[in-house]
Amino acid sequence: MSVQPLHDGAADHPRVPRTIGGISSALRGSRRAQFFAELLEAQQGPELDGVLNAWWGRAMLDTDPDRDRVRAAAEAGTLPTVSMDEILRRRQEHRAR
Template sequence: MSAQPVHEEGPRVPRTIGGISNALRGSRRAQFFAELLEAQQGPELDGVISAWWGRAMLDTDPDRDRIHAAAEAGTLPTTTMDEIARRRQECTA
């Protein structure tokens, strides 16, 4: 049995323009910069950074390829909204 940290030291991808661009795969980096260059400072720019940070986190997920393959093969475990609601109810009880 090996010890695994419960929480990582920080996010895999720094929530910065450089961190996001370094993490994106292929042409997604160019798309990120195109949107970034068009965004106005303030909420619009914050929105671009938030959206692309999420995509960068997905691109760097160590299980990304396995999950993608399972989804395409139809073997990815799923759950219902009722099950999620039940689990949430148990956590708050």
């Protein structure tokens, strides 16, 4: 078994560019203002990297084409899930190959 992306966009061409402009363009509503507030307070280095990484993840979620469907399924309790035990079992099977 291999992992395949669910949506268009390769690792070298993500749906949201990992830049300040790319992230801010992708964020919805007041989240953009929150992003800039955290960005302006962050020190250059690991702290700034942490802000960019966290908000890039949020921007990716905001631009996910299935976002509303997944959220509705989660709220309805119908979102498919996998236990941690199952994930570990699959990883062990994969390593054994």
